[in-house]
Amino acid sequence: QKEVEQDPGPLSVPEGAIVSLNCTYSNSAFQYFMWYRQYSRKGPELLMYTYSSGNKEDGRFTAQVDKSSKYISLFIRDSQPSDSATYLCAMSAISGGSNYKLTFGKGTLLTVNP
Amino acid sequence: GAVVSQHPSWVICKSGTSVKIECRSLDFQATTMFWYRQFPKQSLMLMATSNEGSKATYEQGVEKDKFLINHASLTLSTLTVTSAHPEDSSFYICSAVQDGETQYFGPGTRLLVL
Numbered sequence: 001q002k003e004v005e006q007d008p009g010p011l012s013v014p015e016g017a018i019v020s021l022n023c024t025y026s027n028s029a030f031q032y033f034m035w036y037r038q039y040s041r042k043g044p045e046l047l048m049y050t051y052s053s054g055n056k057e058d059g060r061f062t063a064q065v066d067k068s069s070k071y072i073s074l075f076i077r078d079s080q081p082s083d084s085a086t087y088l089c090a091m092s093a094i095s096g097g098s099n100y101k102l103t104f105g106k107g108t109l110l111t112v113n114p
Numbered sequence: 115g116a117v118v119s120q121h122p123s124w125v126i127c128k129s130g131t132s133v134k135i136e137c138r139s140l141d142f143q144a145t146t147m148f149w150y151r152q153f154p155k156q157s158l159m160l161m162a163t164s165n166e167g168s169k170a171t172y173e174q175g176v177e178k179d180k181f182l183i184n185h186a187s188l189t190l191s192t193l194t195v196t197s198a199h200p201e202d203s204s205f206y207i208c209s210a211v212q213d214g215e216t217q218y219f220g221p222g223t224r225l226l227v228l
Contacts, residue, residue: 046219
């Protein structure tokens with residue numbers, strides 16, 4: 001079993017739809033959770049960072065963490081064609097320092113159709 | 115803020131040559147930087163941790179003599195792919211940690227070895 005599982009999709013939705021992206025993990029040591037957005041041939045861009053169970057909202061994006069179920073989600077409201085990208089979940093047991101290693105999911109390719 | 119740059123953005127080289135990739139944190143100091151490799155439709159795989167003023171720490175399976183890392187200053191880390199071969203063709207991405215919490219990624223360097 002991989003440490004982080006993420007459905008690679010592809011996921012195609014109409015503009016304005018609510019998008020739900022998910023990851024599950026097996027390592028209970030993971031305490032810090034991130035979502036990155038990666039456009040084709042570009043580096044990942046940090047969208048959300050959280051370290052506690054519950055919800056964190058930033059504009060149209062909501063990150064949800066359920067440590068008891070080892071499950072994290074990213075919701076995108078009112079999706080736009082510009083949201084079309086690959087979304088990567090990432091997590092770490094330690095924050096900061098030289099031991100701050102991120103384990104990534106495979107990424108979900110999202111297409112928002114106008 | 116939190117901008118990380120990479121140079122070059124893409125490079126084509128002949129088999130057997132060496133290629134150097136630079137990673138710079140433009141507006142913050144980073145004692146730790148990370149190097150990742152990403153194959154097409156795959157997630158990011160951590161190659162090594164670059165520590166300013168000391169030797170890099172390599173992940174299992176990554177040849178330290180082939181992938182030379184130098185963290186010369188708090189804003190610059192370099193990755194040199196020595197005696198590159200076609201199987202080294204990949205997308206190389208660096209990241210830097212700001213404020214001990216979040217990793218910010220560079221735009222990536224696409225390497226093609228002929």
